[in-house]
Amino acid sequence: MIIDFTEIAQNNPSFRAYGGANGIKKGILFQGQPYMLKIEHRGKKKNRDYKHSVLSEYISSKIYSMLDIPAQEVILGKIYDNGKEKLCVACRDFKEKGEYLYEFLNIKNSVLTENSSNGSGTELAEILEAIDKQNFCPAHEVKERFWEMFVVDAYLGNFDRHNGNWGFLVNENTGVKQLAPVFDCGSCLYPAPTDEQLQSFLNDPEEIKKRVYVFPNSIIEENGKKINYHELLQSTLNEDCLQAVKKIIPKIEEKSPEIRDFINSIEVLSPVRKQFYTQILQMRRELILQPALVRADNLTKNA
Structure with missing residues (x-):
């Protein structure tokens, strides 16, 4: 409705x-x-x-x-x-009375060293260092959320999960601090192309594969280069990332029929957009996420 x-x-x-x-x-x-x-x-x-x-x-x-x-x-x-x-x-607006949203950008600013970039800098090593140094929430909880978002964003093709669109809720009256719900997802699911462009992608196997393997990349960087979701998930040895892969991808597998039916039920979506969303999510699941899960399982079995 x-x-x-x-x-x-x-x-x-x-x-x-x-x-x-x-x-x-x-x-x-x-x-x-x-x-x-x-x-x-x-x-x-x-x-x-x-x-x-x-x-x-x-x-x-x-x-x-x-x-x-x-x-x-x-x-x-x-x-x-x-x-x-x-x-x-x-x-x-998920902020309750007395609560404030502190974006990770501001948290990162507060723990920077003189050799760091500013709070908006998206170098992965700096983000993980700032997570370890902050004292708003236990670092293991923040890393878990960060990598779970990374895996889901890999599925959804999010090109803009920057430091200003995730963070913490702090109640200054009670002192309670917690991770904020995930918000600002408007850069997922290829928002720029028109229906005509989406149809051209669907008609060309090479073009639609580019939307899986080539772009979008994450806004997060390694050594100054935006991370390619597929490449990182096929190469990382980060234990927190591997655990997120093992936790989240089976849920995506389980929920994929429900996700497909949900998309097809949205009345304002054009037929071509429904087809593109369902097909690209299936392809990203099969070509990026499933191999990442197999790899993570193998690495943790051999550890």
Whole structure:
């Protein structure tokens, strides 16, 4: 069911403001709870269309929840803006009273040494070092979440899981600190291509394979180069990553029929987009994740 948020956006503002680079964002109250409304729009750059990032946000957040990883609650909707009907996704603001969201970017800034890059730097070794040095949550819990996100993002083709879109919730009244739910998934599932481009990928086996093996890469870097998901999962000896592979990929295997049925049930998705999403997820699962699981099992058996 698609919710019409037009009157809600006009009459029930939450008076909360939201940053970030992609899309128009409004703070609303829906059923007594604060939500951030992300609305499709066309950017200033030619062909920069955020319509499909709304769909990516909705679908990918739901997939994270299906895999039992805490994620923001999302509702798919529409809104009439400037006389046009637009897609939107309502993302529940998960900050409770007295809670603050501290993005990992800020945490990394607080533990940097003079030889480090700044908080936005995405070199893998620096990220893992900052996780070890921070004192918000136990380092093993943070590493577990980091690598679980990495594996799921490898499945979803996320090209922008940077240090500003994951982090910690801190209640300054009670002192309770915890990992925030996964949020900001609008860069998953190839949001840029049009339906016509997706159809051309589906018609060309070499082009669709490029969307598995070549791009998107992770925004996280090793030695200044963006990490290729397939290559890292076929080469890493990082024990925390291997454990995430062994934990998360069987869940993806188990849930893949449910994920496929969920995508096919979304009424605003065009037939070609449904076909592309289901096919690319199957290919990324079979060609990236399944070999990674076999490798991780073999390495840990021989350890």
